[in-house]
Amino acid sequence: MNRLVVPFALAALLLVVRRDIVVRAIRWLDRRGGITSRRGEEAYAAAAGMFAGVHERAAADAARSSAHRIVDIGAGPGNLLEELGRLRPDASLTGVDPSARMRAIAAARGIAEVDGRAEHLPFADDSVDLVLSTLSSHHWDDPTAAFAEIARVVRPGGEARLYDVRFAGFGPREARQFARDAGLDPSRVHHEVLDERLFGLRPYSLITITA
Numbered sequence: 001m002n003r004l005v006v007p008f009a010l011a012a013l014l015l016v017v018r019r020d021i022v023v024r025a026i027r028w029l030d031r032r033g034g035i036t037s038r039r040g041e042e043a044y045a046a047a048a049g050m051f052a053g054v055h056e057r058a059a060a061d062a063a064r065s066s067a068h069r070i071v072d073i074g075a076g077p078g079n080l081l082e083e084l085g086r087l088r089p090d091a092s093l094t095g096v097d098p099s100a101r102m103r104a105i106a107a108a109r110g111i112a113e114v115d116g117r118a119e120h121l122p123f124a125d126d127s128v129d130l131v132l133s134t135l136s137s138h139h140w141d142d143p144t145a146a147f148a149e150i151a152r153v154v155r156p157g158g159e160a161r162l163y164d165v166r167f168a169g170f171g172p173r174e175a176r177q178f179a180r181d182a183g184l185d186p187s188r189v190h191h192e193v194l195d196e197r198l199f200g201l202r203p204y205s206l207i208t209i210t211a
Contacts, residue, residue: 074136
């Protein structure tokens with residue numbers, strides 16, 4: 001039995017290391033793959049429908065809440081806010097995106113978006129009931145600063161829900177560390193794998209941060 005311990009331990013270590021390498025590679029390529037260029041923006045806007053499942057899940061979750069003022073970080077062409085607007089016409093919905101082209105696409109669809117990014121949210125302290133983000137958090141340049149900004153703008157009793165791709169988004173330990181570094185209680189950070197499927201896989205995760 002003891003002879004098996006070392007090989008299994010090495011195999012487990014290799015999987016962890018390889019996963020870390022894969023995650024870092026995906027994030028590096030994603031951040032530098034031209035999404036913020038005109039061609040990349042147009043391609044993302046055209047392909048956003050592929051991720052309708054996660055947008056519908058995020059919108060349905062938000063619609064069940066009592067939140068009135070809802071902010072979507074990295075709103076892109078506005079798919080999530082469009083879906084949420086149908087479910088919660090009474091809510092105040094605002095998208096945040098650093099791309100002028102994405103904001104223009106959203107505006108053409110009647111969706112309100114403002115210039116900003118996760119690390120610098122253009123909202124007052126304690127002014128937002130619910131922060132959402134879908135398929136965006138792995139693009140953030142400084143997740144610790146983003147967590148601090150989210151905590152600043154969310155009202156007591158509110159929360160943030162970060163939906164992302166499992167193998168590019170933040171893992172549970174990583175998310176708790178960002179929270180700790182941002183001065184937040186890491187016990188208020190919850191990570192789960194969602195049931196939504198794409199090509200038969202469960203590719204999405206959700207990080208919930210309660211204020």
